[in-house]
Each structure stands twice: as structure tokens, then as C-alpha cells.
Amino acid sequence: MHSPSTSPVFEEVACALRSAGCVFAEEEARLLLAEASSPTGLARNVQRRVEGVPLEHILGWAKFAGRRVLVEPGVFVPRRRTELLVNEARALLPDGLEPTLPVVVDLCCGSGAVGAALLHQVPLVELHAADIDPAAVRCARRNVVPLGGQVHAGDLFDALPSVLRGRVQVLVVNAPYVPTEAIRTMPPEARLYEPVVSLDGGPDGLDFHRRVAAGARGWLAPGGHLLIETSQRQAAGTSAILAAAGFRTRTVRSEELDGTVVVGRAVVPCVMG
Known part of the structure; x- marks a missing residue:
């Protein structure tokens, strides 16, 4: 599921993340949208992030030293x-x-x-x-x-x-x-x-x-x-x-x-x- 950063879906996700106190709400919204396989999955992941689950645990990876590193929950x-x-x-x-x-x-x-x-x-x-x-x-x-x-x-x-x-x-x-x-x-x-x-x-x-x-x-x-x-x-x-x-x-x-x-x-x- 891919949505441009000017779409209503992007704005809705970014707004939810900003309200939850995410400093880099727009960047996180782009990543969540890019990784989402369905609207249901996107909604679930946005809710998890709003609840405080680390973005990296949701995505399954972290950017480190210019590369992706796999990161599991916990x-x-x-x-x-x-x-x-x-x-x-x-x-x-x-x-x-x-x-x-x-x-x-x-x-x-x-x-x-x-x-x-x-x-x-x-x-x-x-x-x-x-x-x-x-x-x-x-x-x-x-x-x-x-x-x-x-x-x-x-x-x-x-x-x-x-x-x-x-x-x-x-x-x-x-x-x-x-x-x-x-x-x-x-x-x-x-x-x-x-x-x-x-x-x-x-x-x-x-x-x-x-x-x-x-x-x-x-x-x-x-x-x-x-x-x-x-x-x-x-x-x-x-x-x-x-x-x-x-x-x-x-x-x-x-x-x-x-x-x-x-x-x-x-x-x-x-x-x-």
C-alpha cells in the first residue's frame, strides 16, 4: 500500500502521530504507509505507534549506519x-x-x-x-x-x-x-x-x-x-x-x-x- 505524502491518508496518519507526540511524525507516516500491505494493517500499525510501540519494532527494521538492521519486538x-x-x-x-x-x-x-x-x-x-x-x-x-x-x-x-x-x-x-x-x-x-x-x-x-x-x-x-x-x-x-x-x-x-x-x-x- 503506497500513498503520496500529499494524500488525505498521509495527512490523517501524520496528524495522529503528531497528536501522540511523535517528533518526526511526517517521516514516520511515510514509512508506515510504504510498509503497509492493507488499510487494516496500516490502521493497526498507526494505533500501535500512537500507543508508544517503537517504530522500528512495528517496521521490523531500523536504519543504522546507512543500512537496514532487522529489529524484533523486545x-x-x-x-x-x-x-x-x-x-x-x-x-x-x-x-x-x-x-x-x-x-x-x-x-x-x-x-x-x-x-x-x-x-x-x-x-x-x-x-x-x-x-x-x-x-x-x-x-x-x-x-x-x-x-x-x-x-x-x-x-x-x-x-x-x-x-x-x-x-x-x-x-x-x-x-x-x-x-x-x-x-x-x-x-x-x-x-x-x-x-x-x-x-x-x-x-x-x-x-x-x-x-x-x-x-x-x-x-x-x-x-x-x-x-x-x-x-x-x-x-x-x-x-x-x-x-x-x-x-x-x-x-x-x-x-x-x-x-x-x-x-x-x-x-x-x-x-x-
Whole structure:
């Protein structure tokens, strides 16, 4: 079912979305109209959106890093700000052929959006993604496996094959970093329709950053990098956690993407002769 953006149907849908508080009502109306297979289906999807269901869960996909990523109901929706994590990881990967494929790990992968984006941009990597949530793992496999990556289920590093120890060149992490008390202030589409496990980062939002920093060095290759998405407000805390765990850190901020990433490289201890 396709309707031009000047049609009465479009205006009716856009008006309903605007009244529900959708900031990008016209753009969402176009997408809902383009994806609708029947007037009944369109009406049902508009009502779901008005009720607060994330648009991406209704469409079944999210636009991320210039491509469509499959997103199932109950799975964390990839945000545009996370494209900064992809950009910074991509900059650390080689452009040419290497004797062995560089190993990249997408930890707390959710839908697998970051790993899939990296595989599109740098196909010659050995990519592993992992998440503890069964729905996320199932969704990530749909996005990552067709591109040649692998997806594992489990809690942080426990999910990874032991053969990866000491071999990971780039470890990207978009772990939950919303402070527990702040979850109740989030928009309903996140608070009600995305799993709490993908949002709750503990009292200060940095519990997972502490756990990742504590375990990462044993998995990284010499000269390997750990990249963690964080918020602008929490960046100093994330950086301090990595520094205390033996990483040399730098913080990258993109105003355009509204994204913040802390990049850490393990400091090699000096050996006195």
C-alpha cells in the first residue's frame, strides 16, 4: 500500500502521530504507509505507534549506519549515536590484507547492529558478537551470521569462545549505562518496550563498564583496543574506570551524532632490566 505524502491518508496518519507526540511524525507516516500491505494493517500499525510501540519494532527494521538492521519486538533498538562506536572501531582496523583476519568482538550486541555495520565496511575481519538476552541473540544472528560473523549467548566474556583469549584487536561495547533511577524518566517507547536488561547500568550507570574493564585485558591482543559507548555526562567516570584497569584512554565526542565513546588501549608494563 503506497500513498503520496500529499494524500488525505498521509495527512490523517501524520496528524495522529503528531497528536501522540511523535517528533518526526511526517517521516514516520511515510514509512508506515510504504510498509503497509492493507488499510487494516496500516490502521493497526498507526494505533500501535500512537500507543508508544517503537517504530522500528512495528517496521521490523531500523536504519543504522546507512543500512537496514532487522529489529524484533523486545530487542533494544540501535540508536544513531552508536554509529560513532562503529566509526571509531573502523578507524582502528586495517584497510589491506593481513596475514590473519583481525578479531573484532561486539559485546552486549543487542540486535547485532554494530557488528553488522563493521562487517559491511570491513568484510575481512573475524567478528564475534555476544549478548545475554535470548531475543537479542536470535535477532543478532539474523543480522550478523549471513555476513560471516558469529553470535554467542552468555554473560559478557563468559559468552566468548576461549580460543579468542589474547587475540581480540578491537572490542566494542554498548553495554547498558542508564542509571537505575533514571529509567523511569525515559520515553515510554524505551521504558515499556525495550528490555530492562538492555538499559539498566546500576546505581550510577557504570556497573557494566567496571565489569568490562576488569575482564577485557585478558582477551585483547597486544596493542588491542577497548571502545565503550557512554554518555557525555558519564564519560569522565567511564574513562577513570578504564584508566584504573590499566588502559590509556581518550574520549571521542560527536555533536552531530550526539554520541560519546571512550577508547582505551592497554598499557604495557615497563620491564626493568
